[in-house]
Every structure is written in C-alpha cells, then in structure tokens.
Amino acid sequence: MDAGLRSYRFSKAELAVFVSGIVSMGLEILAVRVVAPQFGSHIYTIGGILTVFLAALSLGYWRGGKRAAAHASTDRLVWLFLLTAVYVAVLIFARDLLLVATATIPLPARYASLPAVILLFGPPTYFLGFVSPYAAQLSQKADVGAASGHVYALGTIGSIIGSAGTTFLLIPTLSIDGVSLLFGLLLVSTALVLTVPSLPRVPVASIAVVTLLLFAAAGSGSMGYSVHGEVVHQSQTPYQELEVIDRGSERTMFLDGTRHSAKDLEDPDRHVFAYTAYFHLPYLTVDDPDEIDRALFVGGGGYTGPQSFVERDENVHVDVVEIDPEVTAAAKEYFGLEESERLEAHTGDGRQFLEESDETYDVIVLDAYKQDNVPFHLTTREFMELAKERLSDDGVLVANVISAPSGPASEFYRAEYRTMEAVFPQVYSFRTSDTGAVQNIQLVATKDDERLSQETLQERNAEREIGIDLETAVGYYEGDVDTTGAPVLEDDNAPVDSLLDPMVGQRYVIEETDGGNESETARLAEPPSARA
Incomplete structure (x- = not known):
C-alpha cells in the first residue's frame, strides 16, 4: 500500500x-x-x-x-x-x-x-x-x-x-x-x-x-496614487488593508478604506480629526487633573491620541494595546511614534490585555470601533465592568463610538450608552458635529456619584491649564440620552451587527480642525451653545 x-x-x-x-x-x-x-x-x-x-x-x-x-x-x-x-x-x-x-x-x-x-x-x-x-x-x-x-x-x-x-x-x-x-x-x-x-x-x-x-x-x-492622494504605504495585514496617504500637508492612515488617524506634517501639534482632542475630556471630569498619571488606549491606529497625551502632560504614562502589529509599525515609520518609558505599545486584544493586567489606570480610552465592524466583546457590560475594575477611584473611561446621534442609525450609540450606564454612575455624551450624520460620539463614563453640568465643564476648561482648549467639545455636550428600547449588551447577547445595520451605506462625517487655528477643536461646525 x-x-x-x-x-x-x-x-x-x-x-x-x-x-x-x-x-x-x-x-x-x-x-x-x-x-x-x-x-x-x-x-x-x-x-x-x-x-x-x-x-x-x-x-x-x-x-x-x-x-x-x-x-x-x-x-x-x-x-x-x-x-x-x-x-x-x-x-x-x-x-x-x-x-x-x-x-x-x-x-x-x-x-x-x-x-x-x-x-x-x-x-x-x-x-x-x-x-x-x-x-x-x-x-x-x-x-x-x-x-x-x-x-x-x-x-x-x-x-x-x-x-x-x-x-x-x-x-x-x-x-x-x-x-x-x-x-x-x-x-x-x-x-x-x-x-x-x-x-x-x-x-x-x-x-x-x-x-x-x-x-x-x-x-x-x-501607480502610487489614489483618489485620496499620494499613496505613501500600502499593505495587507492579517486584520485589514492598511494605507498611508499624503494629501497636501496632511498624512492619513486608512484602514479598510476608512480614515482612522491623521497628522499635519507642517503642524504636528494640530489635532487634524477633531474627535481626538475629545480624548482629553477626562482632564475636565476629574477633581484634580494633576492626579492623572497613567492612561491606557485600546486601539492605536496612527497613535496620534496617545502621543498627544504624552506631549501635553509630562507626568502621564501611556500604555497602548493595538491588535495589529503592522499598524504600530506604520505609526512608527510614518506618524512619528517613538516608544519610551512614558509611551509603551503592546500587541494584543484589548480585553485580554485588561484581564491579564494588574495595573490601575486613571484614564482608559476605547478607540477600537469602526463604523461597520465593532468587536462585540469590547462593547458588553462584562467588558465595562472589567474596565471599571482597572480604573482608579477617580478614573474615567472614554469610548469613541461611531454612530448617528439620533434616528434609526443611532441604535448602536444608544445601546452602548445604556450598557455603560448600567455599570458606571455617570455617563456623558459629546457629539463632534451638529449634523445628524454618522459621526464620532464620545461617551465619557466616571465613578463619581455627582453629575457635572455643562456649565461646570466650561468653567473647568477656562480655569484649568491642561494644554488644550476643549470649549467646542464641551459645547457639544448632549445631556440626557434617550435609551428607550435600547438593549444592555451582554457577552451572551450582544447583537452588534444588527445595531450597526442602519448605518450601512450612511455617510460618515469626520470633522476636521482648521489648520493654523489656535483652538484644538473643530471650527467647521460650532456647537449650538457656541452660537447662542
């Protein structure tokens, strides 16, 4: 035989x-x-x-x-x-x-x-x-x-x-x-x-x-050029298509064809995408911003958010967990990422990293969601409870949610808000555009029993020297969010795909800041409070 x-x-x-x-x-x-x-x-x-x-x-x-x-x-x-x-x-x-x-x-x-x-x-x-x-x-x-x-x-x-x-x-x-x-x-x-x-x-x-x-x-x-600009780098990673594209002075990282991170080559301190400035909102919600010593970013992309933390607060240590090592490599080569004692990059899944870590963080930024692809295990009540355990007593969780603020395309946003609300005493919502389009909405959750008003946040923004002006961000404070009919997402029942369904094919608006503007937040569309 x-x-x-x-x-x-x-x-x-x-x-x-x-x-x-x-x-x-x-x-x-x-x-x-x-x-x-x-x-x-x-x-x-x-x-x-x-x-x-x-x-x-x-x-x-x-x-x-x-x-x-x-x-x-x-x-x-x-x-x-x-x-x-x-x-x-x-x-x-x-x-x-x-x-x-x-x-x-x-x-x-x-x-x-x-x-x-x-x-x-x-x-x-x-x-x-x-x-x-x-x-x-x-x-x-x-x-x-x-x-x-x-x-x-x-x-x-x-x-x-x-x-x-x-x-x-x-x-x-x-x-x-x-x-x-x-x-x-x-x-x-x-x-x-x-x-x-x-x-x-x-x-x-x-x-x-x-x-x-x-x-x-x-x-x-x-031919090294796309409709978005000049292709500087392109690769197929185990997780996604990765492109780095230059257009004028702006360099943008595209993941599966969607803009994810951007940097102004002529003005590196500028937050090109307005929502990345919102990651600094914990400096307004905590009692003492000087006590923010350790931050964790779940999702790295171009590492523009983590680098901003390190550059603006000389006392903070930032850990970043990014599942795709090629994304981190591209950030090092094209977005100026330099690892140091104050900025460490880790390769792996964000939830697994938190489960295996015994570190306590003052800020956790969840920046791993896409418009059409959200890791469900990073959305559930069990994950939020894990994040809460890893936060200090005055710790803050920021979740960058891509959704519409209202209407049928807001289902995922409202479900995530309700899920976080089931775990944290206070949850705040800040939109990034006054349109009704799909956009970046920042959910900020704290352990504080006392709720902060928009006026208090504006006063803290004016009084505190945190190296960034968040007036526009606070102006987009949403107040109470209607979660009627929205589910609490659980590990054994997280219908994320069906919640994302109404966003399929919808226009995704990423507000950009004005180059050269002293403000770090978007002026393309001022919030209602700024126009009043």
Whole structure:
C-alpha cells in the first residue's frame, strides 16, 4: 500500500480539480479584501461574497455536468483555466473602477456590495465550476460514485490549501495585486501542464498571451496614487488593508478604506480629526487633573491620541494595546511614534490585555470601533465592568463610538450608552458635529456619584491649564440620552451587527480642525451653545 501511495501521480484531470479548488477558495478569501474598502467589512458584505461564490460554483457545476458527456476534454480544461486567468487580469487592472461604478447602483445598503461581487468574482468562479464535472467525466474510474467522490475530495483538499494559504500566508505577505497575479500564474501554469507533451500551437500561444496580459495588468495596477492622494504605504495585514496617504500637508492612515488617524506634517501639534482632542475630556471630569498619571488606549491606529497625551502632560504614562502589529509599525515609520518609558505599545486584544493586567489606570480610552465592524466583546457590560475594575477611584473611561446621534442609525450609540450606564454612575455624551450624520460620539463614563453640568465643564476648561482648549467639545455636550428600547449588551447577547445595520451605506462625517487655528477643536461646525 505504501509503495502504491509513493508511486501515485495526479492525472491531468485530477490536477485541474485540485488547482481549481485552490484558486476558487483563494479568490473567495481575497474578495473580502477587495470589496471591504468600498462597501465595508460588515456581515452583509461577507454574506454576499459567500452567496455569490456558492451560486456561481453551483451554476458552473450544473452547466458543466450537463455538457460533460459531450464536451469534457483536456483541451476544454485548458481553455477554462485561460478564461479564468484572463478575468483575473481584469480583476487586477480594473477592480477599483468596477468597484466605484457598481457603488452607484441604487440598492438598499445591505445589498450594495452584491453587484460588485457578482461582476468581479462571478465569472471566474463560474468557469472554475465546470472543472469538477469535466474531471469526473475524464476520470479513469469506472464507478460513477467513486469518480465523483474522488473529484470532490481533491477539490476540497485544494480548497483547504487555498483558504489556509491565502489567509495565513499570501494576504499578510503580498498586495492584492500580488495575490491575484499569483493565482493567475497558477492558472496559466496548470493550463500549460495540461497541454504536455503535445504542446499544440494555439493553446501554447494563448498561454503566452495571457501570461503577458497578467504581468501587464499587474505592472499598471498601482501607480502610487489614489483618489485620496499620494499613496505613501500600502499593505495587507492579517486584520485589514492598511494605507498611508499624503494629501497636501496632511498624512492619513486608512484602514479598510476608512480614515482612522491623521497628522499635519507642517503642524504636528494640530489635532487634524477633531474627535481626538475629545480624548482629553477626562482632564475636565476629574477633581484634580494633576492626579492623572497613567492612561491606557485600546486601539492605536496612527497613535496620534496617545502621543498627544504624552506631549501635553509630562507626568502621564501611556500604555497602548493595538491588535495589529503592522499598524504600530506604520505609526512608527510614518506618524512619528517613538516608544519610551512614558509611551509603551503592546500587541494584543484589548480585553485580554485588561484581564491579564494588574495595573490601575486613571484614564482608559476605547478607540477600537469602526463604523461597520465593532468587536462585540469590547462593547458588553462584562467588558465595562472589567474596565471599571482597572480604573482608579477617580478614573474615567472614554469610548469613541461611531454612530448617528439620533434616528434609526443611532441604535448602536444608544445601546452602548445604556450598557455603560448600567455599570458606571455617570455617563456623558459629546457629539463632534451638529449634523445628524454618522459621526464620532464620545461617551465619557466616571465613578463619581455627582453629575457635572455643562456649565461646570466650561468653567473647568477656562480655569484649568491642561494644554488644550476643549470649549467646542464641551459645547457639544448632549445631556440626557434617550435609551428607550435600547438593549444592555451582554457577552451572551450582544447583537452588534444588527445595531450597526442602519448605518450601512450612511455617510460618515469626520470633522476636521482648521489648520493654523489656535483652538484644538473643530471650527467647521460650532456647537449650538457656541452660537447662542
């Protein structure tokens, strides 16, 4: 038996099935990274990708099965692989254009990504669906069941390799274009092997043309510029697409296509995004700002918030826990992050870090939420109780929540407010824009039984020398928040995806400060109290 296994060789049909499994599943994993920057990485995008791939494969299986008896041949397999490779070249060259074009199709937000997924990945997956029934027809096994089982087993093994290899090796190592090119070359290489030993002229010439097309597409795919500006750095991390883009004097970190951190290269002290200045609100809520000695940021991004703490308070020590080490590396190279005795970066999950830590913090800033992707375990009552335990007696928790302040798109904000309210005696809310759009809303929770008024906060802002003017931030004080019908999020019941659902497709407004303005907060839209 061992000798039989050692002497076993793939037939051409079996090789075709194996490679089709690798490529089909690899493209499915890659599709998440291609589509997410335009449409988000929420459950509807992921579900849409799975649906389209399964539908395209099923259609290919069905059509291939009907045609297999009359058309199955090694030559047909060659052309199927070449057609798929041509479409991969299209994917490399024109994916951004196709993504933007399909985004204009008027569909409900939860279905918005479907046209893009269908157009970009439907045809190549459909072509690959033909391979298995053709290979079963070409199998040397006499029994239909044995032939089918053998083909499905090889295809599944290929899918396992394609899934694991793309997830754990290719995406963390190569760009989207690089991974796509690799799949394209695997397809044309397999097509070439299928022509051996006869090497007919037309298929071989076609293989050469498609290979050149793949390299041409890859060579022209990235010109170092996007609609956002000049691309300084781009990588696919195990967690997200990371880009650093310069536009004028502003340098911005994009995570999965969404602005996350920004720095003014000409004025490094400026808070480009207004909401990052709000992280200093604990200096107004505590009784004595001089007693703020230790702060923790959950989520680093460009580390602009943590660096601001260190620069403005010479007594504070800041720990930052960031799950993606490549984000921290980019912050060091492009955003001036320098670790020191007063600023330490840790790689890991924020909740796990708090569970394993015995440190006590005066401020905890929770900055790990995205508009369409929120780690639910950082939203629940159990997490808030853990954070409260790690805070000093006068400690403050700040949560940067992305949501609308009212209306249907405010469901997550109201649920998070109610959850924090179930744990902390006082919770304050500060919006960053006077529009009703999805925006950054800062929830500030304290252990103090006495509630501070907006007037008191304004007086403290005027009196205290904390190195930053928070007048506009305090002006956006929301007062009481209506949490009627909002759930308290629990570890065993945190429907975060459904709460985020109304925000899908909504415009996300990030207020920016005016360059050169002495105030550290946004003047693009003053709060109602400032206009009164």
